[in-house]
Amino acid sequence: MGWVTRFLTAVVFLAVGVIFSPETFRSSSHSATAISTYLKLSHLLCFSTAFGAALWVTFIGGIIMFKNLPRHQFGNLQSKMFPAYFSLVGVCCAISVASFGYLHPWKSSSTTEKYQLGFLLSSFAFNLTNLFVFTPMTIEMMKQRHKVERENNIGEEVGWSKNVEVAKKNPKLAAMNKKFGMIHGLSSLANIMSFGSLAMHSWYLAGKLNL
Helix, strand or coil, X not given: CCHHHHXXXXXXXXXXXXXXXXXXXXXXXXXXXXXXXXXXXXXXXXXXXXXXXXXXXXXXXXXXXXXXXXHHHHHHHHHHHHHHHHHHHHHHHHHHHHHHXXXXXXXXXXXXXXXXXXXXXXXXXXXXXXXXXXXXXXXXXXXXXXXXXXXXXXXXXXXXXXXXXXXXXXXXXXXXXHHHHHHHHHHHHHHHHHHHHHHHHHHHHHHHCCC
C-alpha cells in the first residue's frame, strides 16, 4: 500500500468521524461551537503528528539507521527523508499556530496562552530554518564529502571508524568533517529546540485534559 493510499485512508476515517460527530446534527445556532471543535481537532491532530514525527526521527529512527546502514547509504537516505520530515512538521506547526491563535486571540488570551503560542511559533521557525537553511547546506556538504571518501575507498562501512582514521592523514577530509560537523550540529540544535518547544506545549495540553 503506497503512502497516497494510506493518506487517503486516514482522511476517509477522519471525514467519517466529522460527519457523524454530534455537532454535525445540531442546529445552525451551534455553528460557532462546531467551528471551535473542528479547530481543536485540527490543532490536536497536527500537534500530535509533529510531536510524534519529531520524537521518532530524533531519538529512534535516525539512531537505528545510523547503527545498521552503511554510512553513505544512511546519508543518502537522510538527504531524502529530512526535507520531507521538516516539511511535514512545519506544515503541522503552521496549522497548530493558526488554530491555536484563532481559538485564543492575542488581546484576550492569558499570559500562559501567549507563551504557548510562542512555543508553537518557535517550533515552526526552527523547522523553517532547518528546511531552507541548514538542510540544503548539510546535504551539499555531505555530497562533497562522499566524493572524497569514495576516492579513499571508504563510506560503505557502518559507523565512523574508517573516516576518522583516513582524516588523520587527509587534511581535506579533516576540514570537510569539521565543516560538516558544525553545520550538522546547528541543524541538530534547531531540531532539538523545535522538539523542546513542542514538548512544552504538550505539558500545557495535558493540563487541559479531563481523563
